[in-house]
Amino acid sequence: AQRVTQPEKLLSVFKGAPVELKCNYSYSGSPELFWYVQYSRQRLQLLLRHISRESIKGFTADLNKGETSFHLKKPFAQEEDSAMYYCALDTGFQKLVFGTGTRLLVSP
Amino acid sequence: EAEVAQSPRYKITEKSQAVAFWCDPISGHATLYWYRQILGQGPELLVQFQDESVVDDSQLPKDRFSAERLKGVDSTLKIQPAELGDSAMYLCASTLPDEKLFFGSGTQLSVL
Numbered sequence: 214a215q216r217v218t219q220p221e222k223l224l225s226v227f228k229g230a231p232v233e234l235k236c237n238y239s240y241s242g243s244p245e246l247f248w249y250v251q252y253s254r255q256r257l258q259l260l261l262r263h264i265s266r267e268s269i270k271g272f273t274a275d276l277n278k279g280e281t282s283f284h285l286k287k288p289f290a291q292e293e294d295s296a297m298y299y300c301a302l303d304t305g306f307q308k309l310v311f312g313t314g315t316r317l318l319v320s321p
Numbered sequence: 322e323a324e325v326a327q328s329p330r331y332k333i334t335e336k337s338q339a340v341a342f343w344c345d346p347i348s349g350h351a352t353l354y355w356y357r358q359i360l361g362q363g364p365e366l367l368v369q370f371q372d373e374s375v376v377d378d379s380q381l382p383k384d385r386f387s388a389e390r391l392k393g394v395d396s397t398l399k400i401q402p403a404e405l406g407d408s409a410m411y412l413c414a415s416t417l418p419d420e421k422l423f424f425g426s427g428t429q430l431s432v433l
Contacts, residue, residue, distance in 0.1 A: 217363075247421075256324075257364070257412065259421040299363050307352060307416060308377060311363030 215240050215304045219312035226290050227320050234285040234315045236274075236300030245303040246283040248274055249311070252296045260285075260298070270294070290319045323347045325425035327413050333431045339401035342428045346395070346415030352376075354422070355388055355398050356412040364412055370396060403432045 216239040226232055238244055248260040261269045263276040263283060274285045283300060297316050301309040326345040334340050346353045351372050356364035367386065369376040372393035381388065385404070390396040400407055408431050414422040 219363075222361075256426055257424040262421070301363075306369070306376060307418075307422070308354075308366055308369060309364075309422065311365070313361070313363050 215302060215310050217300050217302050217310055217312035219298075219300055219315050221315045222313070223316045223318065225318045225320065228292055229289050232285075232287045232290045232294070232317065232319075234298050234300075234317065236283045236285065236312060238281050238283065238300075238302050240281075240302055240304065242305070244276065244278070244281075244283075246274075246276060247301045247303070247309070248272070248283075248285050249299045249301055250296050251299070257299070290317075292319050292321060295319045323423075325413055325415050325423050327411075327425035327428055329428055330426065331429045331431075333433065334403050335433050336405055337402040339399065340403050340430065341397055341399045342411050342413075342430075344396045344398070344413030344425060346413070347423055350415035350417055350423070351393070352416050352418070353390060353396050354414040354416075355396070356414065358410040358412055358427070360409070367398070400430075403430075405432050408432045 218237045246263045250260040251257045272287045276283050297314050299314045300312040328343050353370040355367045358364045367381045368378040368388045370390045373390050388398045410427045412427045413425040416422045
């Protein structure tokens with residue numbers, strides 16, 4: 214079965230604290246994974262994709278095939294990082310399966 | 322930056338009525354998607370188009386939902402008759418091959 218699991222509905226941290234949003238996937242093929250973000254009153258947008266191996270807004274995510282995980286990390290959270298974060302799996306032909314999302318709340 | 326346009330932004334209807342949502346993708350984007358997002362969940366794919374052809378509608382409840390993209394540009398998603406459980410955000414997205422998905426602002430449907 215193709216599935217993306219985000220175990221935390223809400224993650225609340227203080228500004229400057231490290232952040233890790235968890236994502237686990239189930240997929241029989243070679244996975245292509247993404248993190249999408251939705252800021253308040255904005256559209257859902259791509260944050261990063263694992264094949265790019267890039268850091269966006271200080272966030273990174275490493276694909277761990279052994280643990281079937283794609284956790285999103287940032288060493289020092291900022292208030293503007295507060296948003297809804299969705300992990301997504303491409304199941305072929307750019308068809309995405311999304312997790313249920315994690316709300317990140319960064320307090321001053 | 323070009324955007325995916327959706328209308329209406331909000332729709333309130335009574336159960337058993339018909340509703341329709343419209344999406345205009347970014348110009349040149351051949352692939353168009355309709356997703357449904359129920360409160361507290363992630364987006365779920367309903368239908369995927371490549372130009373005017375349906376690529377995948379396996380998750381579309383075809384007894385009441387229909388989608389079309391007649392000229393391979395804009396698209397309409399229809400529900401008839403609407404049921405209480407259809408209340409959700411309906412998102413449209415478009416993309417180019419091997420590119421990221423661009424999402425619209427969505428249509429928030431409330432069925433009373």
